[in-house]
Amino acid sequence: MADQPTAFERFTQGILPENPVYRQLLGLCPVLAVTNSVQGAMTMAGAVLFVLLCANVIISLIRDLLKPHLRIVIFTLTIATFVTIVDRFLAAYMYQMSKNLGPYIPLIIVNCIIICRCEVCASKQSVFTAASDAVGQSLGFALALASIASVREILGTGMFFGFRVLPEMWPDWVIMVLPPGAFLTFGLLLGAVNWVAARKKG
Amino acid sequence: MNYLIDIMLIAVSAALINNFVLYYFVGICPFIGVSRQIDMAVGMGLAVTFVISIAAFLSWTMTTMVLIPAAPLTAWIGGFFMSPEAAAKIDLTILSYIVYIFAISASVQFVEMYVRRFFPALYKSFGVFLPLITTNCAILFACLTIMSNVSGVDNPADAWDLGRSLTLAFFGGIGFTIAIVIMAGIREELDFCDIPPALRGAAITLIVAGILSMAFMGFTGVDTGLKNALKSDSAAQIDPKPIPKDESPLTSVIIGETDKKEWS
Numbered sequence: 001m002a003d004q005p006t007a008f009e010r011f012t013q014g015i016l017p018e019n020p021v022y023r024q025l026l027g028l029c030p031v032l033a034v035t036n037s038v039q040g041a042m043t044m045a046g047a048v049l050f051v052l053l054c055a056n057v058i059i060s061l062i063r064d065l066l067k068p069h070l071r072i073v074i075f076t077l078t079i080a081t082f083v084t085i086v087d088r089f090l091a092a093y094m095y096q097m098s099k100n101l102g103p104y105i106p107l108i109i110v111n112c113i114i115i116c117r118c119e120v121c122a123s124k125q126s127v128f129t130a131a132s133d134a135v136g137q138s139l140g141f142a143l144a145l146a147s148i149a150s151v152r153e154i155l156g157t158g159m160f161f162g163f164r165v166l167p168e169m170w171p172d173w174v175i176m177v178l179p180p181g182a183f184l185t186f187g188l189l190l191g192a193v194n195w196v197a198a199r200k201k202g
Numbered sequence: 203m204n205y206l207i208d209i210m211l212i213a214v215s216a217a218l219i220n221n222f223v224l225y226y227f228v229g230i231c232p233f234i235g236v237s238r239q240i241d242m243a244v245g246m247g248l249a250v251t252f253v254i255s256i257a258a259f260l261s262w263t264m265t266t267m268v269l270i271p272a273a274p275l276t277a278w279i280g281g282f283f284m285s286p287e288a289a290a291k292i293d294l295t296i297l298s299y300i301v302y303i304f305a306i307s308a309s310v311q312f313v314e315m316y317v318r319r320f321f322p323a324l325y326k327s328f329g330v331f332l333p334l335i336t337t338n339c340a341i342l343f344a345c346l347t348i349m350s351n352v353s354g355v356d357n358p359a360d361a362w363d364l365g366r367s368l369t370l371a372f373f374g375g376i377g378f379t380i381a382i383v384i385m386a387g388i389r390e391e392l393d394f395c396d397i398p399p400a401l402r403g404a405a406i407t408l409i410v411a412g413i414l415s416m417a418f419m420g421f422t423g424v425d426t427g428l429k430n431a432l433k434s435d436s437a438a439q440i441d442p443k444p445i446p447k448d449e450s451p452l453t454s455v456i457i458g459e460t461d462k463k464e465w466s
Contacts (some may be wrong), residue, residue: 025234025404026231028227028230028231028234029227029228029229029230029231029339032227032230033226033227072307073307076303076307077300077303077304080299080300080303081300083299084296084297084299084300087299088296103343103346103347103350106299106342106346107228107339107342107343107346109299109303109342110303110338110339110341110342111339112231175416178419179224179225179227179415179419180412180413180415180416180419181412182227182412183408183409183411183412183415184408184409184412186408187401187404187405187406187407187408187409187411187412188405188409190404190405190408191398191400191401191405191406192400194399194400194401194405195400198399198400
């Protein structure tokens, strides 16, 4: 297993060089849907962190028992179990937030990031590496969500995390908190990230 | 008559107004990945419509027969082990996500086997997309919507029946097909454009999707208008009440439910 990245590499790669959202374009459904407020986006990132961490650890523990043709089913069932836990937890302790996020919490089950990390890392490497990979990828995911949500919330409502940052006279760009704003913001930010990456390389 | 109006409203709303891709953002991965050519987009769209209808049938059946409290099958099996009153209280909705994802994987697998065996030509055209569909959020999203309309309602009489659920799923799939085919048409033309290098690929697709999504917002309020028109048509003789002006469908939908508190 000499060619596999170490735990530390896995951790750092997830944050920027292999950012799940900007570089791998995975899990775009929550990225677009829950980013009309920073608070919702951070709750989603927390949920993903929990699910990804637990799923990666469990899959890594049972990696020698996995049969190749059944592994995707095992992945999804493991993920579905943890998503149920998160969903019940949010409904119990953060009822309003769970109402706002609606179906997007259960949709974490089919989020490609988690299945991809189980497949690429957890089903091949040790528990510690898998856990640090999960934390790194989740931090990268949180960073991406935060960047999109900040732009959308500040331009759309003049608020950040519920506090007013732009003057009262700011004409709210309603389009930013509506579905089209999600596509436009993410498209432009993705273009900016590509541009910076290309400049760094050249 | 009312039932037909209901079905029609659900269909229009699922296919156009609250388009799965452009309003709810589900199924974005294939929307960006498989929208390079029109024929592939049509294949993907039809495959999704096909699977989503089957999955909706399965999930509606599972929800009403097994998962919700007082579901017939659960109560019957539970009746062997406990008193009928206790059996009627068994609530298995906590298992719903696991059950749905299992139903989706199973239906995708069976559809693939069936199509490959009996319709080889069809399999060639959209068979390759079938395994991808398991992780397509649109399918699970349809199942969850159906579940919330079956078990989440306060009044049991409002719960959706099989017809409404299948309408939502089928027309949701049609809406997905419309969106992905339009996108593929635009992207075929985009190949001849001079796009800045940083925006090439996914970025320009997302921006185009944003503009498409704005265009689809033009359908906002169609359902309210249609409902008023149909209702007043069928009830015109009895109750010629004019359509209330203050309903103003446009603003009520533009400011979505989640953002209402910040805007009022």
